[in-house]
Amino acid sequence: EVQLVESGGGLIQPGESLRLSCRASGFAVSSHYMSWVRQIPGKGLEWVSVFYSGGGIFYADSVKGRFTISRDTSKNTVSLQMYDLRAEDTAVYYCARPTALGHFDLWGQGTLVVVS
Amino acid sequence: DIQMTQSPSTLSASVGDRVTITCRTRQIISNLLAWYQQKPGEAPKVLIYRASTLQTGVPPRFSGSGSGTEFTLTISSLQPEDFATYYCQQYYSYSYTFGQGTKLEMK
Numbered sequence: 001e002v003q004l005v006e007s008g009g010g011l012i013q014p015g016e017s018l019r020l021s022c023r024a025s026g027f028a029v030s031s032h033y034m035s036w037v038r039q040i041p042g043k044g045l046e047w048v049s050v051f052y053s054g055g056g057i058f059y060a061d062s063v064k065g066r067f068t069i070s071r072d073t074s075k076n077t078v079s080l081q082m083y084d085l086r087a088e089d090t091a092v093y094y095c096a097r098p099t100a101l102g103h104f105d106l107w108g109q110g111t112l113v114v115v116s
Numbered sequence: 117d118i119q120m121t122q123s124p125s126t127l128s129a130s131v132g133d134r135v136t137i138t139c140r141t142r143q144i145i146s147n148l149l150a151w152y153q154q155k156p157g158e159a160p161k162v163l164i165y166r167a168s169t170l171q172t173g174v175p176p177r178f179s180g181s182g183s184g185t186e187f188t189l190t191i192s193s194l195q196p197e198d199f200a201t202y203y204c205q206q207y208y209s210y211s212y213t214f215g216q217g218t219k220l221e222m223k
Contacts, residue, residue, distance in 0.1 A: 035212070037212075044203065044214055044215075044216050044217045045152075045160065045203055045205070045214040045217075046214065047211070047212035047213065047214065050210070050212070056210070058210040058211065060211070061117070094159055094160075096159075098207070098212070099165070101148060101165055101166050101207075102148035102149075102150065102165075102166075102205075102206070102207025102212070103148075103150035103162050103165040103166075103205065103207070104150075104152075104160070104162060104205070104212075105162055105165075105171070107159035107160060107161075108159065109159060110159060
């Protein structure tokens with residue numbers, strides 16, 4: 001089955017770091033674009049970062065310099081290392097798969113990060 | 117960054133109604149615009165991509181149109197399972213932007 005499963009969320013204090021992981025099944029992350037999208041509870045969606053299959057990496061301005069996306073093709077996972085977390089980073093973080101046509105065709109169930 | 121303005125923010129309708137949600141940008145964008153449906157406690161689900169292409173498995177009562185700076189999502193005849201929140205999303209220059217969302221609620 002093609003799916004994404006996130007892990008690593010939790011309650012953390014401001015200024016601390018946290019690492020989220022996304023395990024892909026049914027396809028190889030090396031052959032696809034992979035991304036993180038977050039959603040403040042009860043609010044809208046915000047794109048966070050993307051890792052292109054060719055190795056290009058991009059971030060939203062709100063997290064640039066604090067978050068790092070990476071890929072482990074041996075484990076078929078994508079990770080998001082988050083540093084210097086702030087209250088405004090509190091959100092459900094979704095792992096999602098963007099396509100070459102710019103939309104996200106596969107989403108994980110999300111993992112909640114609470115910075116407080 | 118491209119700013120997306122989605123309207124209305126809330127829409128009250130009844131089963132069987134035809135509804136339209138609009139997404140506008142300040143600058144002309146390509147047709148790499150998608151629409152998603154999200155229900156409480158669930159991840160978003162893509163309905164339409166490239167402005168008007170129906171995702172596999174999505175009922176044909178959903179349709180998308182538009183170009184340039186204005187795009188629309190239309191549901192031709194609302195079904196009970198369609199009450200949810202809808203988002204538009206565009207891709208431009210290695211960046212992805214979502215609209216603020218439209219909550220479609222039962223009248």
